[in-house]
Amino acid sequence: AQSVTQPDIHITVSEGASLELRCNYSYGATPYLFWYVQSPGQGLQLLLKYFSGDTLVQGIKGFEAEFKRSQSSFNLRKPSVHWSDAAEYFCAVAPYTGTASKLTFGTGTRLQVTL
């Protein structure tokens, strides 16, 4: 079974600073990888996803993530954080089964942005 680890429960960065959120996965084959963001009291919104091809993936709101097979990682980055980026971020993995994909989520990283 697949699993996802987000080692950082809580991260604080200053507005304008760069950001990297870590995600490691465990899966026997090439997985499908996702990053979702959840603002307080809201549902989840997809930031970006990786299915195949270029290992550097661009998403919405200026986020990007890089798939590194050798490290089983899919870290999320942003060059300059804005105060509105404060939220909880979830990495997720899904196997390709040909039928309904079962997303497995990490436990989340809460991002705080100081002004």
Next chain:
Amino acid sequence: NAGVTQTPKFQVLKTGQSMTLQCAQDMNHNSMYWYRQDPGMGLRLIYYSASEGTTDKGEVPNGYNVSRLNKREFSLRLESAAPSQTSVYFCASGKTSLETQYFGPGTRLLVL
């Protein structure tokens, strides 16, 4: 275009009571999902429906039942609520099983 809607937004139940959480999507998606979110545990899949007429168990199905009423609607039923089912419940849908999942705003459930 409302996307994924969930009702109710909040609910308080007593142990042993039953209730149904409703979910509807207007994006003509084939796949629908129910998750629960608990502090420090991320989201866990309860049940999913790959297409109209089919449902399958996810990671934590015990204590729940689902009905895919039609292509638009996917309900989650708690027959006899327990305090361990206190959680935030999210419904999601996707065009196909491999496509992006779109989430509803959630239902916050408290079981006393």
